[in-house]
Amino acid sequence: MTHIELRGVQKWFGSVQVIKDMNLEIAGNEFIVMLGQSGCGKTTTLRAVAGLETIDEGDILIDGKPVQHLKASDRDIAMVFQSFSLYPHMTVYENVAFPLRATGMSRADIDTSVREVARVLRITDLLDRKPSALSGGDMQRVAIGRALVRKPKAMLMDEPIGALDAKLREQMRAEIKRLHMKQGSTTIYVTHDQVEAMSLADRIVIMHEGVLQQVGTPDEVYARPQSLFVAQFVGSPVMNVSEATLKDEGGAVRVHYDPGDAGFEFPRELLGKLNGHGAGGLSLGIRPEGVLVSREPQAGYVPVEAHIIEPLGSHDIVDLKVGEGMLRARTPAGFVPRPGEVVHARIDPAQAHFFDTGSGKSLGIRL
Amino acid sequence: MAAVKTTSEVTLNRLAVVAVLIITIIFLAPIYWITATAFKPRNLATTIPPTVVFEPEISPFVKLFLRRSQLREQPTAEEYAEAPWWERLVFDGGEKIVRDGKGNVQLSGYPSRFMNSLIVAISSTVLAVGMGTLTAYGFSRFKVAGEQDWLFFILSTRMLPPVVVAIPMFLMYRWFGLNDTHLGLIILYTAFNLSFSVWLMKGFIDEIPKEYEEAALVDGYTRMEAFFKIVLPEAATGIAATAVFCFLIAWNEYAFALIMTRRDAQTAPPFIPSQVGSGLPDWTVIAAGTFLFLIPVAIFTFLLRNHLLRGMSFGAIRK
CATH class of the missing domain: 3.40.50.300 (P-loop containing nucleotide triphosphate hydrolases)
Known part of the structure; x- marks a missing residue:
């Protein structure tokens, strides 16, 4: 001892x-x-x-x-x-x-x-x-x-x-x-x-x-x-991280993962929790398993194009084209049949991480 | 899979065997010559063409070890009959054995010279390798201020042909009273060999991973214990190779031994050629002295042959 x-x-x-x-x-x-x-x-x-x-x-x-x-x-x-x-x-x-x-x-x-x-x-x-x-x-x-x-x-x-x-x-x-x-x-x-x-x-x-x-x-x-470094160092494949921008749209908040994308829907309480934090810029982190993918259109899901599919046997890692950026998602094996297919994705708010881009520190927000 | 050789490979192989045989013969010829001469009767030693087939005899060795002088007159038949077999061999060569007042035979200068050679070569080898290993370990494992300069300085002592400093050395030795002493020669040969030993051992010790010692340190040993229990056994090959080289240099050294020693500490190399016998040079005695002189080196090298072979390639291939 x-x-x-x-x-x-x-x-x-x-x-x-x-x-x-x-x-x-x-x-x-x-x-x-x-x-x-x-x-x-x-x-x-x-x-x-x-x-x-x-x-x-x-x-x-x-x-x-x-x-x-x-x-x-x-x-x-x-x-x-x-x-x-x-x-x-x-x-x-x-x-x-x-x-x-x-x-x-x-x-x-x-x-x-x-x-x-x-x-x-x-x-x-x-x-x-x-x-x-x-x-x-x-x-x-x-x-x-x-x-x-x-x-x-x-x-x-x-x-x-x-x-x-x-x-x-x-x-x-x-x-x-x-x-x-x-x-x-x-x-x-x-x-x-x-x-x-x-x-x-x-x-x-x-x-x-x-x-x-x-x-x-x-x-x-x-x-x-607690920080961007830890977030990206631990976990394989690496957590998706991008600078995010917020848009208040009355009923919900849209978080843009990439400036060119349509924005993902988040509950309104995010605004209250953010409350001025992230002054150095806001980064959104989401692990591949936090990216939910559906073949059919669903409420809150955004249509995206599958770019690269890495089959790993038990599951696939699919790179989804979001605006100009990439969002890696973990799907069941063979869920997206071939690259180029359009599927529907959303970010699970419960699994989203928010960081201050400037300091790299986690804002500690859980939804 | 059985190795299948083409005809050309077989031919090349045979050529290589022949080449090796020829080289071996060239290298062994002088050794054969010395060995043969050491067992020849005196009159066959210098015949032209050389005598190849002869009845070997032991008389050169008897003459090598005993004091003798030129016969003024032939021994009488009684003297000859009473003499032991080895004395008769000397009589046959036209010499007699010098005896003291009590009739005891006296040894020639050779045995003591041989002993001197052993004392000086072994002592200086032990010192040079021991000090060299410790120095090399220090340079290899610790941060030494000006390490490269020190190493260059150590090497620079070998840049001058040693004989250039023979006269100043002689004068210094006379001043210190080291002329014709074992200690003097041991110091001299140790100094010669030390730079060589440091550089060679540094190469070997650099090859031993530091982690072995670190493992020993965390296993509860002091650095000194780690050195003796881990580094020394690991460096055995290097130590053996370095020792052979140092021993050879000290054993064969001629020039300084000739200048610095006369009697008490004289080694075999300057002594053997002085054995010209009484009258004309007696090549059989010189050959016998040389033959015996070769034996310790042969034994030493033979005992360490495995280490030596590995040592040569080990030290030679560096990262």
Whole structure:
């Protein structure tokens, strides 16, 4: 039950600030995923927690004690690297036993611990092999085993499955989840893959250019993104975003997704909720599943032309031509038979997000 | 799938085998020559054309190891009969073994020169490789102010032919009393080899991913422990290759050994050619000395052959 806290952490590489005033609390046994593009500072943050990177300002606390001045070896934290970093001159057994040897544990106890971890990770058969004789998935299991064997205060994982192929990645994702549920140690996991983040995390931490953007459960960051960046970073396909203009038409409000379109109908209460917000310009965001498509004309639906259809088996992603812009919609497979077809679409007000274009902040309006 | 070779491929293959054979013969010929001469009787060593078939004998080695002098008069039949077999070999060559007052044989200068060579070459190799590895590690892993300048400076010590500095070195060594001492030669050879060792080892250590050490650091080891437990085993190939090169240079060095040493610390290379025997040069003794001198290098290289082969290509191909 290790509690980790970052307080006002700042880090520069020369004149470039890679971590900007980072504040984060991680509860015991929590699985935190740091998500962001490469170069956003997520790996540097992780390495700072591990003690492989110094910080210029702020505190890193483990169980309430500041550790930023402690050496990596004194922090009792384990880390899994993207390249696995298995020691090539040692067998799998020796690799897993290596962290225990540092503690001066007896041979018999080491053997018990190594075999126990090997059993949990199903690598018992591989113990006598050298890392070079292992497959990618097995290497990763061994790397996790080496991290787990010491029962560290916390586990840090730096894109641990990024080097594996897609199918194996999916399998290992499930395995990491299973393992965390079983072992339950505080974990910080770094990735640029939002699917990994969504599927693994208790809470997701989204970073951009050294700044923490949003912290929340996968559900929260997906359904209530606090900024345009988060809105467009999380979710696949990407959320449709465009600058919107409003027209008050008595009974309803028309929101123009594109200046050239006919405008989508929204309930009047939107005006009251907006109430002067969005001074820097208003942006409308809508996820593809929030774009409702109908083959027949319906009240409130606007006729649009299907431009590109991406069949994905379980569903299709259809690009609808709205004025000069594109609106991507998610439809049942084969719903729109061919490109060029005219269908009818509307934006589900309940799933619409409104942002201030200037600041990029969400206006927090829910209809 | 079985490899099917065309006729032209077979021909090329055979030509390559022949070429390799010829090259091998050219490279091995001097070694054969030295080895053969080391086992020849003295009168067959310089025949023209060279004697290829002969009865090998051990007398050059007996002469190499023992002090002897020119016979003034032939030994008497009794002396000859009483002498052990190896002394008779020396008598047969027209020389006698020098004995002290108690009648004990005395060793020639060769064994001590050979030992000097071993002491100097091994010590300087250990020092040069050890210091070179640590220096290279520092340059490879830490931010060193003026790193490129330092590395260039280290390399620049090799830009001058060493013999150019022989006279100043000699005068400096005389001043410090290092002439004709083991320590003097060890320092000299270590200094020669150090720049080479630093550059070679830096190449090898740069190839070892930093993450191995970082993994060891988070696994609870200090940087020093990580160096010894992770970096050194990973760099074993590089260390072996560097050691062979340093050893060869120190073992074969001739010019400075000739200038800086006379007796106490003299190594084998300047000593062997001085074994001209009494009277005309005794090429069999020189060959025997050379033959023995080749053996440690052969053993050393043989033991490290796997590392050496990998080391050559490993260090050569850089990103």
